[in-house]
Amino acid sequence: MTTSHLDSTAPEILRYVAFSTDPAGGNPAGVVPAAGGLDDATQLAIAAELGYSETAFLTPAGPEREYAVRYFSPLTEVPFCGHATVAAAVALADRIGAGRLLFRTKAGEVPVEVAPGPGGALEATLTSVEPKVEEIGAAELAEALAALGWAAEELDAALPPRIAYAGARHLVLAAATRERLADLAYDFDRLARFMTGLDLVTLQLVWRESADTFHVRNPFPVGGVVEDPATGAAAAAFGAYLRELGLATPPAVLTLHQGVDLGRPGRLRVELRAGDPRVRVSGAAVRIAG
Structure with missing residues (x-):
C-alpha cells in the first residue's frame, strides 16, 4: 500500500x-x-x-x-x-x-x-521581479488561437497579443467581448504542447471593461489544471504589458476580476508606480478550514 x-x-x-x-x-x-x-x-x-x-x-x-x-x-x-x-x-x-x-x-x-x-x-x-514584454510570431499566435478555438477577428485589436513576464511567462490575448471570454472550451493537450514550446506558464485571457478594470481567465494545462481561478503572476505580467504598450500610465491602479466564470470570484489589485518598472499585486487571503 x-x-x-x-x-x-x-x-x-x-x-x-x-x-x-x-x-x-x-x-x-x-x-x-x-x-x-x-x-x-x-x-x-x-x-x-x-x-x-x-x-x-x-x-x-x-x-x-x-x-x-x-x-x-x-x-x-x-x-x-x-x-x-x-x-x-x-x-x-x-x-x-x-x-x-x-x-x-x-x-x-x-x-x-x-x-x-x-x-x-x-x-x-x-x-514582482523586473518585467519584460515581447512580441509573438504570427505562426505561434495562429497555433494559440487554434488550440483555444478562437478566431482572430474575436480579438480586441486595441490590446495586441504579447508575451509578458514578471516572474513567469504568460501570453496575453484580449477578447473583443465578454461573451468570447466566458465561452472557454479549449484543446487541453494541444494548448499544453504549444505552451511548453514557448515556456509559457499560463495564458492571460482578458476583456477590458474600462481603462482600469479587466476581466481575466487563465488556462493552465502545463500544470495539469484546466483553469487557474486567480493568477497573481499573470496579473503582474499584465500590468507590465499595459505599461509597455502605453495602455496604462504610472501611477496607476488596475482592478482585475477573475474566477467569476468558475464560480470562485476573486479580485486582484495591480499597481504601477512612476519610476519603478516592477509591478505590485495585492489581494486578501484567508485560511480554509479543515
Missing part, C-alpha cells in the same frame, strides 16, 4: 485561498511553512495530492522573515506563482505578525508586505 504524503508523518500543510476573503472564492493554494529536507519528488507528490493549481514550499533563508520559496503545480515546478505567494505571506503573518517578508524564488527576490485590509482581513502586496 502506498503511504499518503498527507498522513501524520508528513510536514505541516496549510490551505489558504488567495484574492478573496471568502474561502469559497479566489484561488486555493497549499502552503508548507517548513519544507526543509523535502526533495523535489516529495514536494511534487504533495502538490499533486492536494490538487490545487499551486503549493508553496517555504524554508527559512538567512535573516528573520526571509524565506526560500518553491512552487509546485500537480504536474511541475514553476519559477513563480502570485496567488501562492499571497497565500503563503498571509499564512506566515497569521503566525509571526504582519509586516515585510522577503521571498527568494527561482525567478528572483520578491518582497511582500502584509497588512490588514479595509475589512480587517490580512492582505499581501508582492513586488
Whole structure:
C-alpha cells in the first residue's frame, strides 16, 4: 500500500485561498511553512495530492522573515506563482505578525508586505521581479488561437497579443467581448504542447471593461489544471504589458476580476508606480478550514 504524503508523518500543510476573503472564492493554494529536507519528488507528490493549481514550499533563508520559496503545480515546478505567494505571506503573518517578508524564488527576490485590509482581513502586496514584454510570431499566435478555438477577428485589436513576464511567462490575448471570454472550451493537450514550446506558464485571457478594470481567465494545462481561478503572476505580467504598450500610465491602479466564470470570484489589485518598472499585486487571503 502506498503511504499518503498527507498522513501524520508528513510536514505541516496549510490551505489558504488567495484574492478573496471568502474561502469559497479566489484561488486555493497549499502552503508548507517548513519544507526543509523535502526533495523535489516529495514536494511534487504533495502538490499533486492536494490538487490545487499551486503549493508553496517555504524554508527559512538567512535573516528573520526571509524565506526560500518553491512552487509546485500537480504536474511541475514553476519559477513563480502570485496567488501562492499571497497565500503563503498571509499564512506566515497569521503566525509571526504582519509586516515585510522577503521571498527568494527561482525567478528572483520578491518582497511582500502584509497588512490588514479595509475589512480587517490580512492582505499581501508582492513586488514582482523586473518585467519584460515581447512580441509573438504570427505562426505561434495562429497555433494559440487554434488550440483555444478562437478566431482572430474575436480579438480586441486595441490590446495586441504579447508575451509578458514578471516572474513567469504568460501570453496575453484580449477578447473583443465578454461573451468570447466566458465561452472557454479549449484543446487541453494541444494548448499544453504549444505552451511548453514557448515556456509559457499560463495564458492571460482578458476583456477590458474600462481603462482600469479587466476581466481575466487563465488556462493552465502545463500544470495539469484546466483553469487557474486567480493568477497573481499573470496579473503582474499584465500590468507590465499595459505599461509597455502605453495602455496604462504610472501611477496607476488596475482592478482585475477573475474566477467569476468558475464560480470562485476573486479580485486582484495591480499597481504601477512612476519610476519603478516592477509591478505590485495585492489581494486578501484567508485560511480554509479543515
